[in-house]
Amino acid sequence: MGVDSQVDDARMKIQFRRSLSSAALLTLVVLVAITLGATGAYMRLEGWDLLTAFIFTLATITTIGYGNVFPATRSAQVFTAWLMFVALAAVATALSTYAARLIGLVAQGVNPMEQNERALRALEGHIVVAAEPNLAVRLVEDFRHRWHASGGDHAGREHARAMVGGGCSDAAWRPR
Numbered sequence: 001m002g003v004d005s006q007v008d009d010a011r012m013k014i015q016f017r018r019s020l021s022s023a024a025l026l027t028l029v030v031l032v033a034i035t036l037g038a039t040g041a042y043m044r045l046e047g048w049d050l051l052t053a054f055i056f057t058l059a060t061i062t063t064i065g066y067g068n069v070f071p072a073t074r075s076a077q078v079f080t081a082w083l084m085f086v087a088l089a090a091v092a093t094a095l096s097t098y099a100a101r102l103i104g105l106v107a108q109g110v111n112p113m114e115q116n117e118r119a120l121r122a123l124e125g126h127i128v129v130a131a132e133p134n135l136a137v138r139l140v141e142d143f144r145h146r147w148h149a150s151g152g153d154h155a156g157r158e159h160a161r162a163m164v165g166g167g168c169s170d171a172a173w174r175p176r
Contacts, residue, residue, distance in 0.1 A: 024101070027094040034090055035061060038083050045076040061087040 035057055042053035048069070056069050060083055071077045120142070130136035 023097050024094070027090065027097055031061075031087075031090050031094065034083070034087060038079075041079055042071070042076065045073055045079060046071055057083070060084060061091070063088075 035054075038057040038060070039050065039053045042048050042056055043050065046053070048056070052069055056071075058064075059066050060080060063084075071080050130139055
């Protein structure tokens with residue numbers, strides 16, 4: 001592949017990402033507008049306070065429906081039915097936008113998993129702090145795998161142990 005075709009490829013990918021990013025942003029803005037508008041409508045139609053109207057709106061949009069608050073007036077009931085359809089359409093649009101982005105990236109040869117792997121490789125030689133225990137375990141497992149893959153040399157082991165804080169015993173680095 002020539003340099004010109006690589007540059008054109010990169011430009012197409014950037015343009016594609018920008019178009020989907022703007023579509024995703026527009027969808028997010030629409031969802032926020034629907035939420036705020038519906039909250040205001042319930043405050044006016046039902047006389048609810050801001051928090052009650054907001055929570056009811058979110059429960060309706062997300063289809064949770066706690067049932068602790070419900071519209072009593074006919075106009076608010078009709079508005080709720082309309083809100084359900086509009087919110088469902090907006091959420092479906094948001095999900096399809098993200099799905100289209102993922103499918104488009106894969107079709108263009110950009111594998112999100114490969115991007116994640118490149119990002120992880122870029123962390124080599126850096127200190128990584130993992131406050132979430134499961135993430136810390138995954139990092140230790142990854143470093144152990146890399147140590148074994150590199151032939152298990154002592155320097156590689158010490159480097160990996162230093163990167164995970166040295167909190168693992170020597171047994172953690174032995175093959176299972």
